[in-house]
Amino acid sequence: xxxxxxxxxxxxxxxxxxxxxxxxxxxxxxxxxxxxxxxxxxxxxxxxxxxxxxxxxxxxxxxxxxxxxxxxxxxxxxxxxxxxxxxxxxxxxxxxxxxxxxxxxxxxxxxxxxxxxxxxxxxxxxxxxxx
Amino acid sequence: xxxxxxxxxxxxxxxxxxxxxxxxxxxxxxxxxxxxxxxxxxxxxxxxxxxxxxxxxxxxxxxxxxxxxxxxxxxxxxxxxxxxxxxxxxxxxxxxxxxxxxxxxxxxxxxxxxxxxxxxxxxxxxxxxxx
DNA sequence: ATGATTGCAAATACTTTGCACACCC
DNA sequence: GGGTGTGCAAAGTATTTGCAATCAT
Numbered sequence: 001x002x003x004x005x006x007x008x009x010x011x012x013x014x015x016x017x018x019x020x021x022x023x024x025x026x027x028x029x030x031x032x033x034x035x036x037x038x039x040x041x042x043x044x045x046x047x048x049x050x051x052x053x054x055x056x057x058x059x060x061x062x063x064x065x066x067x068x069x070x071x072x073x074x075x076x077x078x079x080x081x082x083x084x085x086x087x088x089x090x091x092x093x094x095x096x097x098x099x100x101x102x103x104x105x106x107x108x109x110x111x112x113x114x115x116x117x118x119x120x121x122x123x124x125x126x127x128x129x130x131x
Numbered sequence: 132x133x134x135x136x137x138x139x140x141x142x143x144x145x146x147x148x149x150x151x152x153x154x155x156x157x158x159x160x161x162x163x164x165x166x167x168x169x170x171x172x173x174x175x176x177x178x179x180x181x182x183x184x185x186x187x188x189x190x191x192x193x194x195x196x197x198x199x200x201x202x203x204x205x206x207x208x209x210x211x212x213x214x215x216x217x218x219x220x221x222x223x224x225x226x227x228x229x230x231x232x233x234x235x236x237x238x239x240x241x242x243x244x245x246x247x248x249x250x251x252x253x254x255x256x257x258x259x260x261x262x
Numbered sequence: 263a264t265g266a267t268t269g270c271a272a273a274t275a276c277t278t279t280g281c282a283c284a285c286c287c
Numbered sequence: 288g289g290g291t292g293t294g295c296a297a298a299g300t301a302t303t304t305g306c307a308a309t310c311a312t
Contacts, residue, residue, distance in 0.1 A: 037294040058189045087231045100218045106246040115237040168269040
């Protein structure tokens with residue numbers, strides 16, 4: 001545990017609704033630690049992921065996002081502003097066909113919903129607005 | 132509609148259980164059309180996605196996968212061999228908390244299950260095997 | 263001729279790696 | 288002093304873009 005790692009972890013906790021990308025964490029940490037290297041950010045993120053303290057999310061282009069909420073939950077991704085929200089859902093409601101479940105040992109699941117948040121809809125950026 | 136596009140679309144249909152990446156489609160199409168350019172593959176894939184004839188899947192590192200099955204379905208990704216299988220599931224079973232659904236206009240959903248397929252488990256590559 | 267599409271190569275975005283230096287025990 | 292972690296820069300992977308050449312109408 002080094003000062004760099006502490007700073008990165010702290011940035012993640014402060015930003016806990018933001019699901020930041022590696023780049024965003026890097027920018028934020030650089031404020032108080034200008035010598036921080038991007039490689040260190042990636043190193044630390046990977047270690048945290050290996051320790052199951054952090055979730056790595058592939059939400060599409062723009063880089064991978066990281067989430068300190070390691071509980072089983074889904075994500076809403078706004079196609080207007082890119083914001084990501086956590087959503088609780090009942091995991092037991094996601095049921096797969098039995099023939100697949102028997103053949104396949106599931107380790108982790110991930111549910112992503114894409115759409116438009118209320119802010120973007122009210123700004124006309126929604127599905128009916130200009131794309 | 133050009134010969135290149137026809138070849139790409141045909142490759143997708145032939146490969147319809149493989150969920151190929153752009154690179155894989157490129158390799159396959161090159162067999163019969165050595166002058167095919169990777170840029171053309173990307174162009175065509177994007178057009179097909181825009182026309183809703185193709186699904187673009189972000190399944191993690193290794194590039195984006197494409198799926199000719201545009202029905203609402205989930206994906207099983209094998210962490211041993213990388214193989215991707217379609218799974219039917221009942222979309223109505225995926226229920227989100229009401230407060231989020233009200234605020235958020237969902238356009239598309241995506242469910243990904245990661246784990247190990249029966250082949251990999253029997254080869255000791257499963258969750259209990261060597262990582 | 264006109265406009266769209268292609269192939270090539272360079273550019274971009276994101277992530278990983280190699281290596282020398284600094285740090286802690 | 289030995290192993291670990293860091294910063295820098297270069298390499299790597301995946302995708303996009305610019306542009307001249309080509310094709311269909």
